[in-house]
Amino acid sequence: MARELYAEVVTAERLVYAGPVRYVSAPGVLGRLGILPGHAPLLAALRPGELRIQPLHGNGEISLAVSGGFLEVAEGRVMVLARSAERPEEIDIERARRARERALQRLRENGGIDRARALAAKERAEARLAVAAKRGVGSSSGQQL
Amino acid sequence: MPNVRRLVRRIETVRSLAQVTKAMELISASRMRRAQDRALAARPYAQKLQQVLEHLATAASKGADEEIHPFLRERPVSQVAIVVVASDRGLCGGYNANVVRAALGYEASLEARVRYVTVGRRAREAILGAGGQLMADFPGLPVNVTLGDAAPIARLLESAYLAGEIDAAAIAYTRFVSTMAQVPAILPILPFGRDRLAGDKPGPAIPQFIYEPEARLLLEYLLPHAVEIAVLSCLLEAAASEHSARMVAMRNATENANEMGRELVRLFNRLRQERITNEILDIAGATEAVTTLARQAG
Numbered sequence: 525m526a527r528e529l530y531a532e533v534v535t536a537e538r539l540v541y542a543g544p545v546r547y548v549s550a551p552g553v554l555g556r557l558g559i560l561p562g563h564a565p566l567l568a569a570l571r572p573g574e575l576r577i578q579p580l581h582g583n584g585e586i587s588l589a590v591s592g593g594f595l596e597v598a599e600g601r602v603m604v605l606a607r608s609a610e611r612p613e614e615i616d617i618e619r620a621r622r623a624r625e626r627a628l629q630r631l632r633e634n635g636g637i638d639r640a641r642a643l644a645a646k647e648r649a650e651a652r653l654a655v656a657a658k659r660g661v662g663s664s665s666g667q668q669l
Numbered sequence: 670m671p672n673v674r675r676l677v678r679r680i681e682t683v684r685s686l687a688q689v690t691k692a693m694e695l696i697s698a699s700r701m702r703r704a705q706d707r708a709l710a711a712r713p714y715a716q717k718l719q720q721v722l723e724h725l726a727t728a729a730s731k732g733a734d735e736e737i738h739p740f741l742r743e744r745p746v747s748q749v750a751i752v753v754v755a756s757d758r759g760l761c762g763g764y765n766a767n768v769v770r771a772a773l774g775y776e777a778s779l780e781a782r783v784r785y786v787t788v789g790r791r792a793r794e795a796i797l798g799a800g801g802q803l804m805a806d807f808p809g810l811p812v813n814v815t816l817g818d819a820a821p822i823a824r825l826l827e828s829a830y831l832a833g834e835i836d837a838a839a840i841a842y843t844r845f846v847s848t849m850a851q852v853p854a855i856l857p858i859l860p861f862g863r864d865r866l867a868g869d870k871p872g873p874a875i876p877q878f879i880y881e882p883e884a885r886l887l888l889e890y891l892l893p894h895a896v897e898i899a900v901l902s903c904l905l906e907a908a909a910s911e912h913s914a915r916m917v918a919m920r921n922a923t924e925n926a927n928e929m930g931r932e933l934v935r936l937f938n939r940l941r942q943e944r945i946t947n948e949i950l951d952i953a954g955a956t957e958a959v960t961t962l963a964r965q966a967g
Contacts, residue, residue, distance in 0.1 A: 536898055608816075
């Protein structure tokens with residue numbers, strides 16, 4: 525297990541990314557996690573947010589909007605199990621905006637039962653919007669810099 | 670000849686029927702490919718999740734036994750929910766009937782009060798017809814099954830389970846083997862079988878993991894999601910099976926219709942030939958009569 529790191533991002537519907545990487549930066553529930561080669565074994569829960577991957581080849585950075593999930597580091601592999609993971613160009617900005625509005629609305633009106641759900645929806649929408657803002661910065665094609 | 674005219678109409682009917690079933694076959698074939706792809710694409714995630722879950726269950730079970738997560742805790746079973754995944758529509762061979770039979774068979778094997786959660790109108794009708802009790806019903810599966818279709822079912826089971834309304838839940842669905850073979854199956858969902866998690870084995874040598882947050886909390890995050898994914902994989906398998914079953918049923922129907930069409934055409938040709946022969950005989954007879962008359966007159 526030399527200084528190598530192999531990353532895989534899977535969702536329930538498909539394999540989103542697989543390949544050797546320099547680093548992975550993930551939104552952990554307790555704070556952002558940076559994974560470099562040689563990282564200690566780790567199992568962490570993720571919150572909705574931006575997952576950044578720098579592939580070993582090329583000098584771009586891949587940015588994905590994840591809506592929660594899990595991350596496991598073991599034996600030079602990072603495995604991200606995400607509820608959903610979208611590349612910037614796959615994100616429906618309009619829909620995310622509307623989702624954020626709806627969530628904010630609900631948070632204003634209703635302090636009770638659905639608060640947690642509305643908060644989660646807001647976080648998911650904001651993660652999507654943040655990642656979508658990177659559109660065209662050569663993210664997925666890895667042509668940045 | 671009313672008989673011939675009726676025959677012609679029948680031939681036309683059979684032909685257009687074959688066209689319809691052929692079209693349905695092609696639609697099902699394309700849906701089947703998509704559904705099969707999705708079912709296969711979902712497998713790695715389910716497997717990985719299972720691994721993580723086993724790992725966590727082992728790590729978390731090092732604590733006191735009473736702290737075990739309710740989803741993992743077995744309790745005496747007196748009330749069971751069975752989810753039956755079938756279709757809104759027929760015309761798919763034994764697909765609906767087989768899965769319903771499996772569910773009823775499973776009920777018979779239990780000594781508990783059973784309530785059903787049906788997916789698809791056919792499931793609902795069949796369960797009600799068999800005197801089963803409904804807990805909830807969902808519409809049939811869309812062409813593209815997503816997590817959004819599985820989540821409400823999973824949530825329903827979870828909340829009923831946590832509220833003590835049910836002590837166990839299982840899914841009756843149709844496992845996809847190949848285009849020609851789909852097998853009805855029962856998958857227990859809750860409690861999330863400890864046997865399934867191999868929690869009793871002395872934990873495999875887990876390297877010194879860091880848990881963020883601690884293992885027990887992680888398990889709390891993970892289990893509801895795992896239930897959801899278990900439901901989702903059943904739905905995906907069911908969708909692949911349904912479209913395969915429908916494709917095969919429609920292909921058989923098309924073949925039968927074509928065969929019937931060929932037979933009717935053969936019958937039609939025979940009738941037509943018979944008529945022609947009769948007409949020729951008539952003409953020949955008439956000519957004969959005329960010449961005889963002419964000869965006599967002459």
